[in-house]
Amino acid sequence: MLCSYKLWVQASYPPHLTVLNQNSNIPIPKTKTQFQRKSLDGRFDDIDDDADGSGLRKFALPSHVKSITSTSNPFVKHCLKLKSSSSYRHSHASALVVGTTPIREIYRYKESSQEKTVIDCLLLLENAEIPEGLDTHSCHVVRVGSMVMKKLSGVQSAESIEAIALMRFPTSFLNLTVDQNKSDSQSWFPSTHRILVLDGIQDGIFLLPGCCDPFNEKALRASRGASFQLPIVSGSWYHLQTLKDTFNMKMLAGHPDIDGKLKKPFSLSQEFVHSVAHVPSCLVLGSEGRGLSEKSQLKCELVSIPMTGKFESLNVSVAGGIFLFMLQPKN
Template sequence: MLCTHRPWVQASTSSYPPQSKQLNQSSNFSITKTKTQFQRKFLRNRLNDIEVDDIDDDDGGSGLLRFALTAHVKSITSTSNPFVKHCLKLKNSSSYRHSNGSALVVGTTSIREIYRYEEASQEKTVMDCLLLLDKAEIPEGLDTDSVRIVRINTMVMKKLSGVQSAESIEAIALMRLPTSFLNLDIDQNTLDCRRWFPSTYRILVLDGIQDPGNLGTLVRSATAFQWDGIFLLPGCCDPFNEKALRASRGSSFQLPIVSGSWYHLQTLKDTLNMKMVAGHPDSDGKLKKVSSLSKEFVHSLSHVPLCLVLGSEGRGLSEKSQQECELVSIPMAGEFESLNVSVAGGIFLYMLQPKN
């Protein structure tokens, strides 16, 4: 799925789950309060265990349509349960995730990583629900007083996790997307680039990374080496894709991520006087000079605000990235043309990491 999000059009109410229309404050169309009340009543009557938790109107609202289990539901045993279908659509559809502002985090390790980060920062991740396998223990570190726990059986866990052995997966969290994630093509209130990242000393820019495993690994590496954020150019997969979240071990909830265009990136570069370098093979035969990732090169950038651009493994850098960036290659003694982008990215991120 591409990480370019467009407004969603309301689907027919004859299908489940109902599609919501995501609005921004610049839109000429709004959901009136009368229609909002009708939607709540209709969905509650139709879906039994699911209710509309919140539909923001255009008076300062986000336009997100949220679903939640009713308070009496303590366990789910059927894969046909409407809430299970809602979770599956969150898992499989990027547009549905972003229209609901929620994502599934599969696995105890990723959930723990997110909460460990929360303890050390002021960023509060909102967990709407923790789906816990029957008789499994509550993951260590979770505040049981504030977390809604619903028990599910093996069949439901297999359906939601996508793994054949539910014993390896004991918990799935339904979490709201972090406030540190911005989609500049939709959110018109964040055009001031100084507000995108808390710091802009080191920003990783991903150019058309479509493999969720590679993208998630790069997000995880950027977090480990204390980079300040990720900028996603068009063509990247959703960082809240299930496979991307699993590869990142929840880092997509920790590191600021901004999705935008080259226009937005150019604005960031010009406003903050950032240097742009891009990873690129040394043996492509093109005329533009390709520098080597040496200690001297790294030292020359030690006090320079930097954007590092990495392209997809299949197509490489876009023409725009090649034109706008200084190209840098990793010296290799072997006869390989290039490395896997997540491996090459890890080397770049380590070598160019911030120096405290």
């Protein structure tokens, strides 16, 4: 079963995480905060202003702007760059969420958890109503034409998408490769009962180098906005080793039972599940193409999913689902 590395951990977390808005794959140097100001000729000018000391870049759409009809508008270009560039997205600590359903789900989750959802701007198709549940949320609402909506959403029929939200990264996102002050692993997650760690590709997620940006367009659409709902920590093997040592975790890795391997994998049996039921655990799944890295194979106890026939691997999402279900404490 060759899959994308994912790790699972158990621990207890502190109440708050500081927002780190950087991508683990692409080191982004801290820059001065930049605000966009509309000049006399109608263009937006950058203004350096690092008053908040965040080191993040900000693009502020003037409050008097209520509609955008041109795809050449600077704000539209800004949004398009947020969609296409991970480094740009992380330097602004913002992501574009396309579609009423994920926007509403993110907002409802934040409300239920009493956490503030920051929607910097809600782009609505002309004549479309504000999505139910968001009509009381105070944010900058801008009406856009069908051509603008089509360009930003990436779909051919603009009528199928009525809303796009420009959202700030959640405070539950932390990048350890950038924030050197968050070295205390006990503050990374609110709970470490089960942490999913992705390497090279429920209480939280740990991203190792080479992982997909959790705030890119496809990830947000596939996860239905889960990136805004789960604590996510991005770091290196050094940080993961620190987490393991702090909570004395068992390192497990999904791997097919193939003859000739140096280490014989354990079978994901009910007996095995019972043996680790009360042990803080990390589950690592390797990428579908390359499988587990050598480091994962050396540091982890290999576990295979019993299969009939001669098939040797499973799709990573299928394999991950089986592992996550079986390793739940109740199982």
